[in-house]
Amino acid sequence: MADARPPARGNRIGAEPGGKPCPSLPRGKDREGVPRRALAAGVAALAVAPRTAAGTDFARIDAALDEAVAAGTVPGLVALVARGETVHVHTAGVRSLETGAPMRRDTIFAVASIAKPLTAAAALLLVEDGVLGLDEPVDRFLPELANRRVIRSLTGPLDDTVPATRPLTLRDLLTMRMGLGAVFADPATSPLLRRMAELGVAPGPRLFQDGPDAFLRRLGSLPLVHQPGERWLYHTGLDVAGVLVARAAGMSLGAFQRRRLFEPLGMTDTGFFAPTGKAGRLATVYWRDRESGRLAVWNPASGAGFADPPAFEAGGGGHVSTVDDMLAFGRMLLDGGTYRGRRILSEASVAAMLTDAITPAQKAASPFFPGFWDTHGWGLGIGLVTAPDAISPTPGRFGWWGGFGTTFWCDPATDTVALLFTQRMMGGPDDAALGNDFLRLAFAA
Structure with a gap:
């Protein structure tokens, strides 16, 4: 793949x-x-x-x-x-x-979300290479996210869903309109938000602790909150884009960014x-x-x-x-x-x-x-x-x-x-x- x-x-x-x-x-x-x-x-x-x-x-x-x-x-x-x-x-x-x-000019910081554009730039390099398309389905590299379903209500049961109207695309990921992300609601009122937290994939300061394949499997077990491209939900799309870059490039996200961005x-x-x-x-x-x-x-x-080295190279933060x-x-x-x-x-x-x-x-x-x-x-x-x-x-x-x-x-x-x-x-x-x-x-x- x-x-x-x-x-x-x-x-x-x-x-x-x-x-x-x-x-x-x-x-x-x-x-x-x-x-x-x-x-x-x-x-x-x-x-x-x-x-x-x-x-x-x-x-x-x-x-x-x-x-x-x-x-x-x-x-x-x-x-x-x-x-x-x-x-x-x-x-x-x-x-x-x-x-x-003391602080020094060369102090290294955990920079969190200001690195989101680094992951976007890496993805666009693969678009320029002809490996990815902004508006093509990501299913070929991310089969875990194929055939998405969308929950009818944020407060409803996880299995009360409708089919997604179309596949997810790279543009959906980079614009954070993939249908999953930070939802400003009380998790106690939503089985979906509680499940995201249980799986460790809810956006927050704690980075995902398992590998990229586990991250995609867990996301793939969840319905979307909104239809692809419908609304903006913060964060998750860039973590998914990082996994997409790694799989499409045939190397880790860090290795690809180092070769094509950081070293140049x-x-x-x-x-x-x-x-x-x-x-x-x-x-x-x-x-x-x-x-x-x-x-x-x-x-x-x-x-x-x-x-x-982390188990998961989180492209979003x-x-x-x-x-x-x-x-x-x-x-x-x-x-x-x-x-x-x-x-x-x-x-x-x-x-x-x-x-x-x-x-x-x-x-x-x-x-x-x-x-x-x-x-x-x-x-x-x-x-x-x-x-x-x-x-x-x-x-x-x-x-x-x-x-x-x-x-x-x-x-x-x-x-x-x-x-x-x-x-x-x-x-x-x-x-x-x-x-x-x-x-x-x-x-x-």
């Missing part, structure tokens, strides 16, 4: 009918031959003047971040703002409260775990205890979660990375698929990623955080800003947040990549406040 290579097909990349591009998309700007400046790993901050890039006040950014660490909002952080050829990095606090090890982009610290020799650079993940208000260890830096690695990926997207003169993704693939795929009707029927859809959309594996918001009056940004406390957004209007990596788990919308304050300063024109 993994070795199958179908003949190439035409018209494989592009927006589905009616898809509208996100405003201010990159227009394939060619910066070939222009080097990106970066200092050696471990340097705390670049020596730059407080204001050096179109009004960006780096001193104000640093002061605000230092204040957050001093107040105990987060144990530590690494921030990077790259505007044009100016790159500014700031570190503060510690990567481990237990050891007091120089993302030497990105993967699904920090191997021997790098585990000491991992930041410990914390969560805030609701009763005491104190930070408690969620996953120690030396624990099994990110220092050892299982990666580790650094700010410099994600800067390279963001620069590639801003440059229309090229990086340092090398073509990584086609311009058409990048444009497809950055096209809002969720219709107004689907947004209205797809609950997420209050007001989210007023200013946001979702492309192929990545979030889009579609209207002026509290961060900037200029739409067109793309990126996402990670549940372990990471922020990754790119702004074509100011040619800026902004990254804020912390290691405090998000527990609700308010936990994005620090990241959003950082973005307001980073994208100031």
Whole structure:
């Protein structure tokens, strides 16, 4: 199955009918031959003047971040703002409260959902290769998800279903409209949600603990919540897309991403775990205890979660990375698929990623955080800003947040990549406040 290579097909990349591009998309700007400046790993901050890039006040950014660490909002952080050829990095606090090890520029973080576009990019590389099609059924590589059925009611019995109107496609997975994902309802009221939790496949901070085949078997035992392509449900589609990439490529997701994305982009610290020799650079993940208000260890830096190869390479949220690695990926997207003169993704693939795929009707029927859809959309594996918001009056940004406390957004209007990596788990919308304050300063024109 993994070795199958179908003949190439035409018209494989592009927006589905009616898809509208996100405003201010990159227009394939060619910066070939222009080097990106970066200092050696471990340097705390670049020596730059407080204001050096179109009004960006780096001193104000640093002061605000230092204040957050001093107040105990987060144990530590690494921030990077790259505007044009100016790159500014700031570190503060510690990567481990237990050891007091200081944050460094090369600290490796569990980045959670900001790695969703990494999996989408890997899938689009296989589309460009002619191995996958965006709108073809995934059944050939994922037979566990063939002949789907859809539950009649979220509160009804698991066997009260109707047939799916069509097979699942790669586009369904990348746009998170596969019919399964995060449902904002009380699991006690739903046999389906309870069963998802029992099987370990409900979206959440705990990654799936078994292998990819077991993951697909368990998903395949469940009915869908909605018909394929009908509504947006967060997360699960990108985990499934990761399994699809691995099977279609004939190698693990991590191996394929390393060969086709990470090595060409120089993302030497990105993967699904920090191997021997790098585990000491991992930041410990914390969560805030609701009763005491104190930070408690969620996953120690030396624990099994990110220092050892996982059984399941979760394409939707299982990666580790650094700010410099994600800067390279963001620069590639801003440059229309090229990086340092090398073509990584086609311009058409990048444009497809950055096209809002969720219709107004689907947004209205797809609950997420209050007001989210007023200013946001979702492309192929990545979030889009579609209207002026509290961060900037200029739409067109793309990126996402990670549940372990990471922020990754790119702004074509100011040619800026902004990254804020912390290691405090998000527990609700308010936990994005620090990241959003950082973005307001980073994208100031």
